[in-house]
Amino acid sequence: MKNTILIMGHKSPDTDSICAAIAYAELKKTLGFDAKPVRLGKLNRETKYILGYFKIEEPELVTKIIEPQSEDMKQDIILVDHNEKTQTIDEADNANIIEVIDHHRIVFNTANPLYYRAEPVGSTSTIVAKIYKENGITPTKEMAGLMLSAILSDTVIFKSPTCTEEDINIAKELEKIAEVSIETYGKDMIIAGASIEGEDLADVVKTDIKLFEFGTKRLLVSQVTTAGVNKLLETKNQIIEVLEKIMKEENVDGVVLMLTDIVLEGSELLSVGKYASLIGVGFNAKVGADSVFLPGVLSRKKQIIPKLTEILI
Amino acid sequence: MKNTILIMGHKSPDTDSICAAIAYAELKKTLGFDAKPVRLGKLNRETKYILGYFKIEEPELVTKIIEPQSEDMKQDIILVDHNEKTQTIDEADNANIIEVIDHHRIVFNTANPLYYRAEPVGSTSTIVAKIYKENGITPTKEMAGLMLSAILSDTVIFKSPTCTEEDINIAKELEKIAEVSIETYGKDMIIAGASIEGEDLADVVKTDIKLFEFGTKRLLVSQVTTAGVNKLLETKNQIIEVLEKIMKEENVDGVVLMLTDIVLEGSELLSVGKYASLIGVGFNAKVGADSVFLPGVLSRKKQIIPKLTEILI
Structure with a gap:
C-alpha cells in the first residue's frame, strides 16, 4: 500500500503555509488521494484564530523524515509555500517530493520530473484555489475560509505591493463561499494575530x-x-x-x-x-x-x- | 512599450519544443499578450512535415539574447520543454524569464518569483493544452494539430513508458478538434520524420x-x-x-x-x-x-x- 502523502508548508509556519497545506490536502482527498496536512512548527496566534473560527483541527506536528528501509518505501511529500532546502523539513532527502505549489523565487533541483506549480501572486492559497477551479471542485465553506484568510494575511488585506489582481479576484470568490466579510473578518483576524497580550x-x-x-x-x-x-x-x-x-x-x-x-x-x-x-x-x-x-x-x-x-x- | 515576449523550446529543437512554443504563443496572444514563438536551431524532418501538414510557418531562428541597454529593456522570454541553462538560448541571463512550462526534471534558480509550471507527463504540449482548457479557450484546428503531433511524437504514439493517462486523454480531445486520426496521421508523421532518404x-x-x-x-x-x-x-x-x-x-x-x-x-x-x-x-x-x-x-x-x-x- 502506498503511504499517505504528507503536505507541508515551511518551518516557522505562517498562515499561508498552514491554510494552503490543509486546503490542498482536502482537494487531494476529494480527487481520490490519501493525503494529510502537517506542520513543521508552532502555529502563530493569527493562524490559531483562523482555525478556531472555522473549527478546523491543528495539523499534526512533524519535524523530520525518517530514513526509509528501501527506495520504494520513501515517504511522498508535497511542499506548499516554499521550495528552498533551508526552509523545508529536516532530512527531506529521505522523502520523495512529488509536488511543489509555491509563490516564491525558485531554488530547487530534482533528479526526476514532478508537478511544480509556481506563480508570482501574493499567496500560495490563491494558486490552490485556482487548482480547485481547474478541477471543477467548489471548496467547502471551511476550506474557502482558510484560503481566503491566507490571502488576506499574505497580502495584508490587499495592501501589500506583492498583491495581484488575481489574489483579489480569487479572494472575492472565496468570500462568498466562506460566508464572511473581507472587510470585517480580515481586520478581526489580523487584530487577533497582532495581539501580543501575555506574550514574551x-x-x-x-x-x-x-x-x-x-x-x-x-x-x-x-x-x-x-x-x-x-x-x-x-x-x-x-x-x-x-x-x-x-x-x-x-x-x-x-x-x-x-x-x-x-x-x-x-x-x-x-x-x-x-x-x-x-x-x-x-x-x-x-x-x-x-x-x-x-x-x-x-x-x-x-x-x-x-x-x-x-x-x- | 513592452517588448514582444519570445517563447522558445530547447536547442536542437524536437517537435514538442517547436509545437508547444507555437501553440503557447497563440494562447498568449488570445489572452491579450504580445508573444511570438521562436526556434533555437534547425527543424527536424518530422517537425517540418507537421508544420507543412497544418500550413503553419516555421518560427524565426534566434540564437542569443543581446545585452539590454538598461534593466527595464530586458527581453521577456518564456521557456517551454526545458529549464536547464545548458539547453537554453545563449546569453539567457540578459533576458527576463517570465515563465517556464516543462515536463523535465528541474535544475533551475531564479532571483524573483515567476510562473513555473512543470508536470510529469509525456509532453509539454499536454500541459499547454491543459492551460488552454483552464482559460476556457478552445484551440484552433491548427493549434490542436500541432499539440497533438507533439504528444504523439514525445510518447511515440502512447507507447513510450513516459506516456501518462493524461497525455492520452488530452490527445483524444485534440484529435477531434484537429480533424485527423491518431492512428493514421500519427504513423504518417513518424514515418515522415524517420525517412533519412538523401540525408547524411x-x-x-x-x-x-x-x-x-x-x-x-x-x-x-x-x-x-x-x-x-x-x-x-x-x-x-x-x-x-x-x-x-x-x-x-x-x-x-x-x-x-x-x-x-x-x-x-x-x-x-x-x-x-x-x-x-x-x-x-x-x-x-x-x-x-x-x-x-x-x-x-x-x-x-x-x-x-x-x-x-x-x-x-
Missing part, C-alpha cells in the same frame, strides 16, 4: 525575523504586523532593550524592527546597532529619534530591504 | 545524441526513431563506421545507437568502443553479434540508460 516581547520580535547581509554588514530584520502600533510604542524602551539583547545574542551588526500597522497602513521602523543613526537618516527620521513612522510601507521584501541596501552598501 | 547518416545519428557518464566511462547515446529498422540495417557496416568516426572525433569511450522502430515497437541497439561486447552481453546479444533487437524498448531515459548504468558501473 522577544518571542514576538523573533516570530518573523530574517538575517540579511549588506556587503560585510550583517543585520537581522524583523516584521511584526499589528493593529495598534501606538499602544505598542508606549513601551518603546522595552522594545529597544529586547532588540539590543537579540543583537548581542546573535552577534550581528544591528537589528531592525518593522512594526507594521494594518489600520494606519504604514510601519514604525526601529533600529539598534552602530548603523542605527545612518538608517534613521536614510529613512528621514528626525535627528536623534530612535524610530520613524513610514506611511504606506508594508513590505519588508519590496520596500525595506532595497532601501537598506541603498543606505548600507 | 552522421547527421541523422547526431540529431538526438547525448553524453552520459557511467563512473569514469563516457559514452554517447543516440536515438533515431524510424519505421523501417530492417531496411536501415542493410547498411549496418556503414552505420558502424559512422559511430566509430563519432567516437574518435568526440574522444569518448563508446557510442551506442538506438534504432527505435515505431511499427515493430522495439529498438535495435548498436554499439562501438571497448565496452561494446560488455554491452552486448548485458543486453543478451548473441556472442559475436554487433547489434541486438530489444522488443518493447522505446525509451532511452527509462529503459536504456538505467540498464547501461547497471552494466558499466
Whole structure:
C-alpha cells in the first residue's frame, strides 16, 4: 500500500503555509488521494484564530523524515509555500517530493520530473484555489475560509505591493463561499494575530525575523504586523532593550524592527546597532529619534530591504 | 512599450519544443499578450512535415539574447520543454524569464518569483493544452494539430513508458478538434520524420545524441526513431563506421545507437568502443553479434540508460 502523502508548508509556519497545506490536502482527498496536512512548527496566534473560527483541527506536528528501509518505501511529500532546502523539513532527502505549489523565487533541483506549480501572486492559497477551479471542485465553506484568510494575511488585506489582481479576484470568490466579510473578518483576524497580550516581547520580535547581509554588514530584520502600533510604542524602551539583547545574542551588526500597522497602513521602523543613526537618516527620521513612522510601507521584501541596501552598501 | 515576449523550446529543437512554443504563443496572444514563438536551431524532418501538414510557418531562428541597454529593456522570454541553462538560448541571463512550462526534471534558480509550471507527463504540449482548457479557450484546428503531433511524437504514439493517462486523454480531445486520426496521421508523421532518404547518416545519428557518464566511462547515446529498422540495417557496416568516426572525433569511450522502430515497437541497439561486447552481453546479444533487437524498448531515459548504468558501473 502506498503511504499517505504528507503536505507541508515551511518551518516557522505562517498562515499561508498552514491554510494552503490543509486546503490542498482536502482537494487531494476529494480527487481520490490519501493525503494529510502537517506542520513543521508552532502555529502563530493569527493562524490559531483562523482555525478556531472555522473549527478546523491543528495539523499534526512533524519535524523530520525518517530514513526509509528501501527506495520504494520513501515517504511522498508535497511542499506548499516554499521550495528552498533551508526552509523545508529536516532530512527531506529521505522523502520523495512529488509536488511543489509555491509563490516564491525558485531554488530547487530534482533528479526526476514532478508537478511544480509556481506563480508570482501574493499567496500560495490563491494558486490552490485556482487548482480547485481547474478541477471543477467548489471548496467547502471551511476550506474557502482558510484560503481566503491566507490571502488576506499574505497580502495584508490587499495592501501589500506583492498583491495581484488575481489574489483579489480569487479572494472575492472565496468570500462568498466562506460566508464572511473581507472587510470585517480580515481586520478581526489580523487584530487577533497582532495581539501580543501575555506574550514574551522577544518571542514576538523573533516570530518573523530574517538575517540579511549588506556587503560585510550583517543585520537581522524583523516584521511584526499589528493593529495598534501606538499602544505598542508606549513601551518603546522595552522594545529597544529586547532588540539590543537579540543583537548581542546573535552577534550581528544591528537589528531592525518593522512594526507594521494594518489600520494606519504604514510601519514604525526601529533600529539598534552602530548603523542605527545612518538608517534613521536614510529613512528621514528626525535627528536623534530612535524610530520613524513610514506611511504606506508594508513590505519588508519590496520596500525595506532595497532601501537598506541603498543606505548600507 | 513592452517588448514582444519570445517563447522558445530547447536547442536542437524536437517537435514538442517547436509545437508547444507555437501553440503557447497563440494562447498568449488570445489572452491579450504580445508573444511570438521562436526556434533555437534547425527543424527536424518530422517537425517540418507537421508544420507543412497544418500550413503553419516555421518560427524565426534566434540564437542569443543581446545585452539590454538598461534593466527595464530586458527581453521577456518564456521557456517551454526545458529549464536547464545548458539547453537554453545563449546569453539567457540578459533576458527576463517570465515563465517556464516543462515536463523535465528541474535544475533551475531564479532571483524573483515567476510562473513555473512543470508536470510529469509525456509532453509539454499536454500541459499547454491543459492551460488552454483552464482559460476556457478552445484551440484552433491548427493549434490542436500541432499539440497533438507533439504528444504523439514525445510518447511515440502512447507507447513510450513516459506516456501518462493524461497525455492520452488530452490527445483524444485534440484529435477531434484537429480533424485527423491518431492512428493514421500519427504513423504518417513518424514515418515522415524517420525517412533519412538523401540525408547524411552522421547527421541523422547526431540529431538526438547525448553524453552520459557511467563512473569514469563516457559514452554517447543516440536515438533515431524510424519505421523501417530492417531496411536501415542493410547498411549496418556503414552505420558502424559512422559511430566509430563519432567516437574518435568526440574522444569518448563508446557510442551506442538506438534504432527505435515505431511499427515493430522495439529498438535495435548498436554499439562501438571497448565496452561494446560488455554491452552486448548485458543486453543478451548473441556472442559475436554487433547489434541486438530489444522488443518493447522505446525509451532511452527509462529503459536504456538505467540498464547501461547497471552494466558499466
